[in-house]
Amino acid sequence: MGGTSLAAQTVPAGEGATATVRADTPGPRIERDVFGQFAEHLGHGIYGGIWVGRNSKIPNDAGYRRDVLAAMKAIDVPMVRWPGGCFADEYHWRDGIGPAKARPGKINTNWGGVNEDNGFGTHEYFGLMERLGASTYVSANVGSAPPAETAQWVDYMTSATDSTALAKERARNGRAAPWKVRYLGIGNELWGCGGNMRAEYAADLTNRYALFAKSGNGPMLKIASGPSDSNYEWTEAMMRIAGKNIDGLALHYYTRPREGDWNNKGPALGFPEREWATTMAHTLRMEEFLTKHSAIMDKHDPAKRVMLAVDEWGTWYDPTPGSNPGFLEQQNSLRDAVVAALNINIFARHADRVRMAAIAQMVNVLQAMLLTDGPRMVKTPTYWVFDLYKPWQGATALPVDLTSPWYHKDEVAIPAVSVSAVRDTAGQVHVALVNLDPNRAIPVSVSLAGMQAGQVSGRIITGTGMDAHNSFDRPDTVTPQPFAGAQVSGGALTTTLPAKSVVILDLR
Template sequence: MTIFIDPAQRIGTISPKLHGQFIEYLGTCINEGIWVGEDSPIPNTKGYRNDVLDALKQLKPPVLRWPGGCYADMYHWRDGIGPREERPVTFNENFGTFEREDNQFGTDEFLQLCEMIGAEPWININLLSGTVQEMKDWMEYCNRAEDTTLSRLRAANGHPEPYNVKYWGIGNEVWAGGGTMTPQTYMDEYRRFASAMPKFTQSVFETSPMYAIASGPDSNKPRESVKWTEDFFTSLSEYRQPPIHGYDMHFYNWNVSDPADTPTEFTREGWNRVISGCLELEDLIVEQAALVRSSIQRVPEPEGPLDSKLTHVDLVLGEWGNWHYSAFTAQPALKQQVTMRDAITTALTLDLLQRHCDVLTMACNAQTVNVLNSLILTEGEDMVITPNYDVFMMYQAHRGARALSIPRQDKETGVYTFASEKDGVITVDLVNASMDAATDVELLFASPVDVVSVRRLEADDPHSCNTPESPDAVRSYQVDAPAETGASHTLSLPAASVTVLTARVL
């Protein structure tokens, strides 16, 4: 079968923020995973463990979301600033963590981590147990340039210049642990909190740099998610609209129907179930984007000449990833291994996010370290990167590129495809999602190309994973690129593999 690739057939530009990451106080994601403290025997820089820090610097996540997730709704930001020895000790009951929290990693530690790895921060405020004033003070502490008590406090804590945090989530999963709210009750709260956000401008006519993100639906509930979005925007359109820029849907690829299926022990049926499960997200994105678009069109015209009309809200995906059954009882909490099954679904998910770059602007993998769909796993002094990390690294060329319109799946071979173009270079993803069948694919370009490189991720056994004893069991590697120049190139794809080809248009 032939896959035709024409760089003139474009969908839109891929926001680098579709490759975002998420860290939360769950298990050992932050404590022990990212942060070990300056007195730790584990090599570190100012408390951040060096091995993880180096991996994140190479990854260059465009956006990093924190402190939750569910933890945000119990987090009071003042607990995590100032001299570490004076910070209060609290208790974390979040998703089976059940540990004391010493608050050694707080706002300044998070934002300085973002500076070190080149990520733009996304902070979720505490809507459930916090106050409007607490949120406003947090934003002032992070962003106020003028000489105030809060900007002086930030300077005293080591950062005289404002952090200029743009992205702020107003609540998290408010339909469940974030308050078990209805869209109407959430909108009542959202109006209060969003309206109180500082603007950090010098004129009432200037556009605020602050970006308010509303809690969108639980996309794992197909009927509820539709009703939630419809009711949310109906409430939003009543009278004047508060600041709102993003609408945050969440989706997990639940693999919980078979307790015997684990991250590393699964059958062909279990493999296929997880692969098909991740693809459900595509229809949900299309559906939610259409709902948001049609709902915005129903916002009434403002009555006064100085009132603005809400005309657009971005769709974002704040949490996504595989969630296997065993994570519920894992210790540390929600820790799970990563095999080629997870790498395949990570590649497929990134491809569908990129394919819908015309309606989706930001997304965060859940989570970066030691939790669920991890890119990095730590165990004491040991650290390994997972196959998911390799996928994100292989896909970096798509950031800021133009997504091309090609079929999602080759019907004859079953191979999933995606392509983008940037500066005359075409990057093609080829995902053979079959657990045990290799196949050949012909790529036919609209004009002759010179294949620059071919990189592949596969494993001798799809159940294999990286461990401290065998850290490179599943790693990407370079494949010999076709030597000839031309419009047609055939590749042999191993079973359960991700291949990325780059070609320069001649």
């Protein structure tokens, strides 16, 4: 059963993993925005998750949940993408400005068929970003709105006070100074819920919308709607036709235990080991996708000016039984923590091209950082992975050569260990080690090339069962614990990774 412990075994020392961290040949900077978040008008992601309104009995700061704000600030959230997602291509920004009581409501046709009262709009989003100290990523409506609507929204957000009629309107609505839009999404999933378009047509539209969206407050990076999974033809067309007019290409990929049927993805809890294994194998496909999409981009953009923005990634399971299936509510377990660590290690290896990403999603939806229930909030195992990887934000990637034993389960055969390493902004080296084998502890020996280290300390995330998770009644079942099982001597780091674990080691 998924919730039970698996018998502990240890791989023989001679069959363990070996790696070399090459501090003597440092790689590119890992941009902070790779650790970005996604907040869509979906289920309880916004309402009840981030925003409860000023009159709520839940402790809030002008309507924003204080517990959520504190938790997000604690992991240094660098960027949040909003308002979607599929919601973005049916969103009309004027519905979300002005007095809240006067804002028109609508039905959220993408997610659950519930009423959207537009109580959380442009001003509320930027208020959240200011409280988090995060950069902004606004997704514009290409699917159901003309280019003028996007251009006017950018004018409203970024034009200097009194410079335009829309800037004056913004001031009347309570914000005199312009905001800064760091990223503007030119539509979302134009191949799907954003319009069911052909790649060439979508690229032409991207050129058109990008041309007329002009920031009045500094540079604004324009992110095109890119491919899903292995749709390399989309990347080829978008780069060939629109590559010179965009700053980023968005890639979406969701990890599912059971691929092939979106209505039968597999449960979030109580899963068999086979679905642990397939989840890990499918997660590791991110390496293939980044490599092949980057190669296509290199043909058109050898200087790597255009970023590959993985602005939707994470696990997607069957909804929590009894919940509205359109709310995409799911529990978050140790399995998700390992998935998050694997993806971050992959992003670090592609830091030259992957300079922004957003996990889906921040609160209460899919692979969430946080879950809320009325006044209660719980931090998920995925949240704690982001906490462990904070030193990766803005750090220099260090190349790693790895030889790993294999994890086998039924038809799945994948490397059992994943590694990444960085030198942080203060000069300290950190090594991330992930053991995705749920049964066996694995000895690891890491050679340290180009650096000296005399001490090592660390933290670990693991659990007794594959689906160990934090609940409102037991919020600390899966949390980081001190890890004292590593040694450094003679230019080498040695340890034994417990089964199904994420370990971060700090070298001094």
